[in-house]
Amino acid sequence: MSDRTVKVENIEQIEDSTESIISTDSSPGMKVGEDHVSFKLGDGSSYRFSRRDPRARLWLGILDRNHRKNAPVYVDGQETPGQVSEIFSPDVRFVKAVQPSDKDQRLEVIFLFAPSAYFLNPKHPDFTTMRATLEAAVKSKEAVLVTLNPVTNELLHVREAPGHRQELAPAEGLSSDDPDDEKLNGRPILEALSPTIDMARAEAVFESLRNQEHIPFDFLFDCCYARAHEMCRLMALDDIASRKIWNFGRGFFNDKATLHVFSPVGEFSWSYHVAPIVRVRNNGDVFNLVMDPGISDRALTIGEWLDRQNDDAATRRFTAAGIYGLDIKTQEVIPDFGFTRTPGELNKHTESRDYRRLHEELLSMRHLKGFSPSPHTSEGEHE
16 A cells, blocks of 8 residues: 655546445445545546545535646545545645744744644644644735645645736725714715615624624634624625724734633634625714624624623724725735625635635534544644
8 A cells, every 4th residue: 555645736637426335445445336436636646435424415515626727736645546545625825924833843834814723743744844834825925826724724734826816905094083084095985885784684684794604703713704704794795884893803913812702602712804894874873883693693883792702902993895905014905896806705704714614514423534634743733
């Protein structure tokens, strides 16, 4: 039996077979008579996995989506006889910093607009090469293609990703005091949208957003920027004007996570957080409410929202809804007034959420054998 190998390649062909495997040389772990999925990578290597594997649905989704997008996949397995151990979807990222962790011997990897740190494990056999690639990307501001373990938040694979550029623009008109400024960032709020809504509608809107299954409100490690952007898009479709509130922890300028949130799905530390706000009128008063179903089961006042992040020295900023990313350290933004960026980001983070759920389910069933996320990562989850 050959050793496990890792490949990051495009997919040439997928065969989702419902016929029985009758070969006597079936891959180890593949039972005769099981349905299976076979696929071939661009380098000619072939793999397959049983549809009875608990991860089969996730794997098939990755293969199908990345094949249609002509995007590479990360495959950890044995090329001979073609047994898959793990499949992930690599992602293009920009690196802000690579620095020692305060928690353990791993390195923290800070990606642009990611609220939480990811990790590079010194025990990984390619640690030195990956570190050099990441540190070079910090200096050059060029993109890298990274594969992340959604259970441990560790990097499994890194390589350069030429052809991608940071689409940053200078921030204009940022406000720290007036979330009702209708020309935030130089873009007026569309005249067609309702500038204020009543309390009953605000509560109904919150519930509607909260029930959007395609938004992973229970994946709080990352994704706040995409969740906020999608909520703003949905509210605009419902004739509701929104803006965004950004909260940057006191450690943001040093790439440290100093916002601390306690939620039903766990405790999280962020360098920043963002959510939509709407103007509400109630009994003659007009005020702002924050729509953030990830950390609350109701709309919050700005003060309540800030209090839940437990950093009295944090810095808040307000922008128009169409600002997708904001970095107050560099005073730069990524504008997206057409709201086109969210689908891919939401899919990526939903996939990570689903991997975590499955891992926890298998642990609870004492069925973890054969489900090691990677032979090169830590056993536990680090957040």
